[in-house]
Amino acid sequence: MTEKHPDIVVIGAGVMGLMLSRELAGAGMNVTLVERARAGREASRAAGGILSPLEPWLAPEPITTLAAWSQTRYPGIAGDLEGETGLDVEWIRSGMVVLEPERPADAEVWAAAHDLVIRNIGAEAMGDIAPEVRAAPALWLPHVAQVRNPRFMDALVNSARAKGVRLLEGAGEASVVTANGGTDRVAGVDTEMGRLVTDRVVITAGAWTGRVLERVGAEVPIRPVRGQMIHFKVEPGTVGHIVQHKGRYVIPRRDGVVIVGSTVEATGYDKGTTKRASEELAAAAADMVPALEGVPVEGHWSGLRPEAPGGVPMIGKVRQTTGLWMCAGHFRNGITIAPASACLTRNLVLGETPCVDPMPYDPALRLKPR
Numbered sequence: 001m002t003e004k005h006p007d008i009v010v011i012g013a014g015v016m017g018l019m020l021s022r023e024l025a026g027a028g029m030n031v032t033l034v035e036r037a038r039a040g041r042e043a044s045r046a047a048g049g050i051l052s053p054l055e056p057w058l059a060p061e062p063i064t065t066l067a068a069w070s071q072t073r074y075p076g077i078a079g080d081l082e083g084e085t086g087l088d089v090e091w092i093r094s095g096m097v098v099l100e101p102e103r104p105a106d107a108e109v110w111a112a113a114h115d116l117v118i119r120n121i122g123a124e125a126m127g128d129i130a131p132e133v134r135a136a137p138a139l140w141l142p143h144v145a146q147v148r149n150p151r152f153m154d155a156l157v158n159s160a161r162a163k164g165v166r167l168l169e170g171a172g173e174a175s176v177v178t179a180n181g182g183t184d185r186v187a188g189v190d191t192e193m194g195r196l197v198t199d200r201v202v203i204t205a206g207a208w209t210g211r212v213l214e215r216v217g218a219e220v221p222i223r224p225v226r227g228q229m230i231h232f233k234v235e236p237g238t239v240g241h242i243v244q245h246k247g248r249y250v251i252p253r254r255d256g257v258v259i260v261g262s263t264v265e266a267t268g269y270d271k272g273t274t275k276r277a278s279e280e281l282a283a284a285a286a287d288m289v290p291a292l293e294g295v296p297v298e299g300h301w302s303g304l305r306p307e308a309p310g311g312v313p314m315i316g317k318v319r320q321t322t323g324l325w326m327c328a329g330h331f332r333n334g335i336t337i338a339p340a341s342a343c344l345t346r347n348l349v350l351g352e353t354p355c356v357d358p359m360p361y362d363p364a365l366r367l368k369p370r
């Protein structure tokens, strides 16, 4: 590869890198997005695509802020992507039933404070709203939507390219190059395809962000947390809404595909799947929706969530190195909060007024120099 001089290099093409690159290119920057393997194939593809924290009233306020901002933009983003790429990402406001919720009284207070409706439903209302779901004390969250995230990733890739982002897939483990071998200033990015010379770099490498930042002497408390998922294929309409019970959930797609997730496992960078998890997820699905009992499992996969402390992402400048930013650590909510995270990162890189208060996400408060 001949040496290029992009205005900015983004490292890692998951939902974060793709959305951010698309934003920066839209602002007129010459962006190169560097991906180790294939774009949109890691956590962002493995995800379920629920556009809400699982029990949003239990989420930390900084997550609520990013989720609320993003939720209002999603219909527009889905429409723009369809217009730009012809791909329908299936943004659907399917609503979510939460069975036997934790702290249900807090849910109603939280909903009122955030101008949302959460309804406590008994057996009779459940029969009206979601007759396929087993009767149990439950909350109904009609505002919750979903996207079909594998298709969302494909649309983001096509849209980023159409907006002029230079996407380098199969570039190997990219690393930040600093000026004069120190850690003061960014000078470029090394890839297996050669060196990119630039004075601005953003790291959006998901669960691998710590590995990239280690090279510039910063210790990042982001760890991989494995999540396994399965899917069934049933008659469309068998399941009408997202259903959730104690961290396990069922997500119905329009064509009868039903996604069931997910495990939460500290297995390092191991992305394997286990028979036990598949059986447990199938049992959890049948417990929530009895019609899913005995339906054969058609697919089984896993992904590595990037977990920052408290599940709150780290977004902003890596203080000790001029020209270096990060946007990572979105844990279980990366699809939900990607639009606000990408917007905030863009604002910080370009010196614009931030779309949300950047303080709760500032890496300076959580990064340790080594």
Ligand SMILES: Cc1cc2nc3c(=O)[nH]c(=O)nc-3n(C[C@H](O)[C@H](O)[C@H](O)COP(=O)(O)OP(=O)(O)OC[C@H]3O[C@@H](n4cnc5c(N)ncnc54)[C@H](O)[C@@H]3O)c2cc1C
Pocket: 011, 012, 013, 014, 015, 016, 017, 034, 035, 036, 037, 038, 039, 040, 041, 042, 043, 044, 045, 046, 047, 048, 049, 050, 051, 052, 172, 173, 174, 175, 204, 205, 206, 207, 208, 209, 212, 226, 227, 228, 229, 261, 262, 302, 303, 304, 305, 306, 327, 328, 329, 330, 331, 332, 333, 334, 335, 336, 337
């Ligand atoms: C099973 C499961 C279910 C989930 N369900 C939901 C859900 O329903 N709703 C929701 O909001 N969130 C969900 N999530 C969380 C969400 O998927 C993540 O928070 C989000 O995808 C993280 O996006 P990312 O771009 O930071 O990371 P990733 O998608 O992992 O992307 C990081 C990219 O960086 C690349 N990379 C890493 N190192 C380098 C390097 N050195 N050089 C070049 N490239 C590099 C990787 O190859 C990868 O492509 C789920 C996650 C899992 C695993």
